[in-house]
Amino acid sequence: MKKYILKRILTLLPTVFIVSVVVFLLVHLTPGDPAAMMLGDDATMEDIAALHAKLGLDDPLIVQYIRWVSRCLQGDFGTSTAVIGQKVSDMVFSHFRPTLCLAIYSQLITILLAIPTGILAARKRGRIADMITSVLSLLGISLPSFMMGLGLVLLVAVHFRALPAAGYKDLFTDGLLPFLRYMTLPALSLGFIHAAYMMRMTKTSMLEVLSSDYIKMARSKGVKEHTIIGKHAFRNAFLTVLTVIGQGFISALAGAAVVEKLFTIPGIGTLMVDSIEKRDYQVIQAITLLIAMLNVVINLIIDLLYGLCDPRIRLE
Amino acid sequence: MTDTILSVSNLSTSFRTDRGWLKAIDGVSFTVHRGEILGLVGESGCGKSVTSQSIMRLYEEKRMVRYEGTVMLSGTDLLSLPFSRMQHIRGRDISMIFQDALSSLNPVLTVGDQIMEPLRIHQKMRGDAARAEALNMLRLVGIPAPETRLRQYPHELSGGMRQRVMIAIALACHPQLLIADEPTTALDVTIQAQIMDLIVFLNRQLAMGVILITHDLAVVAQTCQRVAVMYLGQIVEEGGVPDIFDRPLHPYTRGLLASIPRMDGDRRERLHVIDGTVPLLHQMPSGCRFAPRCPYATDHCRKEMPQLRSVSGGQSVRCWREEE
Ligand SMILES: Nc1ncnc2c1ncn2[C@@H]1O[C@H](COP(=O)(O)OP(=O)(O)OP(=O)(O)O)[C@@H](O)[C@H]1O
């Protein structure tokens, strides 16, 4: 297992390198002089040149890249060019918590919703339960998340007045109950599309596993039906579902902008949209890097979980 | 030898398909005695697997399958048992082993877990007791270093080892009856012989009945006391191995025996020398099912189906030619 973990981590290094180069170049190749942008319209040529020298913008690209990487490794992402004096790391960090909490909550809902219904649909193939889940999953796949969000707001918040229509409460400073009250609708609209997908994947992989020989063997041993489903079948079907969970996490983190805007949640998505409007390149760069690295980390975690769940992979 | 364990009579199994209900096996009857190995042979698709899986009621989807007839196991009719009772029979009184051990063992569970499972279910064994019994079983089926094997996963074992593990799982609760559905087809020749020897050894050691499904008539000749020959969902001939091999009565059995490869040849060769092809289930002939391929078929054969009738010395045959 140790060898497997080490191998997984080593194979990530090239990816991390390429991602960092791309993110670095992304900002350096965008038109416009960041120094001129920081100083505003009425800056003199001398001022701009002085800032250039101070920021090292005239150094060769390689030197700039190495300097940037070593700063990033120390958690220093520079200062914002739009909000004077603000450290980028502070801005990103404070906006990251709502996004992360929202992503985790929405994925929890997704998993708890999709996996049991997927299993149920596989068990009751061709019956009403199966039909309902098929319709729901079709709905989930064809409905964009902002439509889903709007619909939920209209129904639950406006019509039934059951939950607030927008706003943010933090899990750690405001407590669990306010968090759940405010975050359930955003989490649902963020997770629904993925829940539909996960449900279908659970169903198809369960169906495949249930028709396999080792399930027949387990039945011929006298294993009870619920143990067949829970122990023999789901453990195998879960291997497919695990990948889907990873994808869900990534898309919940990277794709939260629409939902965050809709529910006015001060998350990474909101910060990204604001920074794009203000051309705050330092922040954009930091967020892009963060999302890309999260992608890598989540994939690593999924790989490791995969190794944990599937003995055939672990030993290779 | 006269102690009957299993008595199947008039067993028919139908599946619901797009074309309506199809009878995969039709009126199958046979018995298995304690300590006996009964061979079940016939061409591919004749219903050997359906017969064995119907005995264990492994086709569980109620609306998709229909059983008729009776399957008496030591005095209880399995087909009329409630499903929950059937689960207690499986693995405790009847067990089954399959052709491909790699796909029949759960890839994510250890060998130990899979052997101990029937012990936990049927004998309520826990912890060390279950472990000790699992080790016993692994030793019984001839697996070296059983303590290590217990912690391993199926993919870590060789093909022959996996087959032994599957046998150990099936026999963990010492069932009265073992159904082996082509247990050696997926193995190479030397391992095949070892596994067959093991099955014969265990059959004597545990005094259980065995139904051995196989394509290999040479194996039947070496290991079975009796043999039943199936054709298109029916048993066409049944009897003691020496009788049937010396004096096959049904033209189909004769064809099969004529197509037997010589003992020094490649024993894995499949049996397909009889002329003609097997009709599909939904276009079954109304008379004798073998008539379209039978060199002796008469109009009578084509019109009316013969019944399985005993002739002499415990041999029975389903053929009009033997009626006189
Ligand atoms: N679940 C099912 N639904 C519909 N038809 C089936 C089903 N299982 C088996 N059959 C049909 O029943 C017939 C007998 O199949 P079976 O698997 O018993 O053959 P077999 O004698 O075991 O052949 P083989 O030697 O290839 O294993 C075949 O025509 C098959 O198509």
Ligand SMILES: [Mg+2]
């Ligand atoms: Mg078969």
